[in-house]
Amino acid sequence: MKFSTEELIEGIQSGNKRLIAKAITLVESKKAEHRAQAEDLLKRIMPLAGNSIRVGVTGVPGAGKSTFIESFGRLAIAQGKKVAVLAIDPSSSINKGSILGDKTRMEELAKEENAFIRPSPSSGFLGGVANTTFETMMICEVAGYDYILIETVGVGQSEVLVADITDVFLFLKIIGGGDELQGIKRGIMEMVDVIFINKVDQDNLQKAKNTRLELKRALDFIPPKEKGWKIPVLLGSALHNEGLQETYDTISEFINLKKKTGRFEEIRTQQAEKRFEYWVQEYILSLMKKSNTVEEAYHMHKKNASEMVSNPSTEAKLFVEKFLSGENRD
Numbered sequence: 593m594k595f596s597t598e599e600l601i602e603g604i605q606s607g608n609k610r611l612i613a614k615a616i617t618l619v620e621s622k623k624a625e626h627r628a629q630a631e632d633l634l635k636r637i638m639p640l641a642g643n644s645i646r647v648g649v650t651g652v653p654g655a656g657k658s659t660f661i662e663s664f665g666r667l668a669i670a671q672g673k674k675v676a677v678l679a680i681d682p683s684s685s686i687n688k689g690s691i692l693g694d695k696t697r698m699e700e701l702a703k704e705e706n707a708f709i710r711p712s713p714s715s716g717f718l719g720g721v722a723n724t725t726f727e728t729m730m731i732c733e734v735a736g737y738d739y740i741l742i743e744t745v746g747v748g749q750s751e752v753l754v755a756d757i758t759d760v761f762l763f764l765k766i767i768g769g770g771d772e773l774q775g776i777k778r779g780i781m782e783m784v785d786v787i788f789i790n791k792v793d794q795d796n797l798q799k800a801k802n803t804r805l806e807l808k809r810a811l812d813f814i815p816p817k818e819k820g821w822k823i824p825v826l827l828g829s830a831l832h833n834e835g836l837q838e839t840y841d842t843i844s845e846f847i848n849l850k851k852k853t854g855r856f857e858e859i860r861t862q863q864a865e866k867r868f869e870y871w872v873q874e875y876i877l878s879l880m881k882k883s884n885t886v887e888e889a890y891h892m893h894k895k896n897a898s899e900m901v902s903n904p905s906t907e908a909k910l911f912v913e914k915f916l917s918g919e920n921r922d
Contacts (some may be wrong), residue, residue: 597633604637604735606835609708612735616710619727634727640850641733642860644676645847648754650744651764656790657743658697660764660830667836670671674706676737678728680744710739726757726867727900755783755865762786766809767799781814786842787825788835800827821849830880880915889914 595603595614603611649657650696658679660687665675677698701707710728729740744754753762763784778845792800804825811823826840827836852857893911897904 595697597629597636600633601734604731605640607735612708613710615731616712616724616728619731620724621714626882634730637734640731641730644733644738644740644760645728645760645843646729646740646742646844647760647762648742648758649745649762649764650754651790652766655764655766656830657764658877659670660788660790661741661743662698662701663830663833664705664737664836664839665698665707666832667840669706671703672782673738674708674736675701675704675739675741676708676732676735677701677710677741677743679711679731680725681707708732720816726863727739729757737798744746756863759859760785760846762788762843765789765803766791767796767803781811782817784823785817785821786839787823788839789825790830792827792829792834797827804828818846818855819853821846838869843875883915886915897918 593886595611600611600615600618604615615633616628618633621627621630649661651657661677661679665677668675678696679698694909698709702709710732712725712728725742729742732740761784763780763786765787767789771896789800789807804827807825811825816822820823826835826839826842828839829838847856878889893907896902897907
């Protein structure tokens with residue numbers, strides 16, 4: 593059954609989970625017949641969005657991201673908050689398929705009336721986020737969710753894209769063998785706001801404390817992301833609900849600091865501008881693909897670049913200029 597934009601907006605505002613899901617599906621759709629309605633929907637709800645705390649949760653596979661989000665979400669709900677989880681599952685680079693199993697992994701949270709879990713495929717989009725995650729957040733905010741928790745695939749390469757759509761970037765760390773800092777890129781450390789060392793128990797407590805000390809020493813060499821904020825390294829166990837209240841309070845403290853300094857709204861404005869730039873690129877590429885001759889020109893310039901007939905950047909520039917001048921338009 594197809595719903596009108598009015599029905600979707602009314603359903604979103606009333607917290608109807610079925611219609612919230614329908615609206616997200618509409619926004620995620622790449623079908624031309626859905627895009628016009630999706631854009632109309634987003635335009636009309638945008639002034640109503642923005643009243644949530646957006647938290648990105650990243651970490652290597654096995655760090656316990658789903659368990660952390662479930663436990664943190666239940667804690668927030670117990671304190672009177674509504675929680676939406678946007679769990680991004682990795683898509684196959686071959687057939688674009690995705691398991692989408694986060695509702696199974698977050699079984700207890702899924703039972704909560706004030707929780708909404710939406711698994712979405714990354715569809716090959718870099719950074720461990722889906723290309724419509726930002727727009728999906730808007731829908732959840734209009735639906736009245738206080739916390740939007742984004743679980744990334746933990747790709748370890750483009751976490752900057754997660755940081756670019758959230759208010760708080762939380763990095764989950766686990767204790768492993770060898771050098772505790774091995775594999776943690778400086779770029780990630782420059783983006784994090786809170787670090788949580790997960791799966792800590794009595795058996796590895798001392799090792800966890802040593803890891804925390806090493807992390808704090810490493811952070812001393814990195815310029816602070818926010819003035820007046822020293823990145824906290826917290827210890828706990830999401831499975832046993834240890835350290836979560838401290839994490840919840842730390843996130844609140846960080847948000848309050850950003851609001852007090854005016855950085856909260858400033859960063860959100862910058863994020864919206866980056867989304868504009870992203871969609872400009874998407875629509876230009878989409879327009880290019882509609883031309884019957886643009887593919888031929890694309891492969892010609894690509895061949896020139898691959899055979900070193902000319903500099904790749906020069907060939908790319910020539911191709912784009914040719915397209916924009918209208919030479920390859922039907």
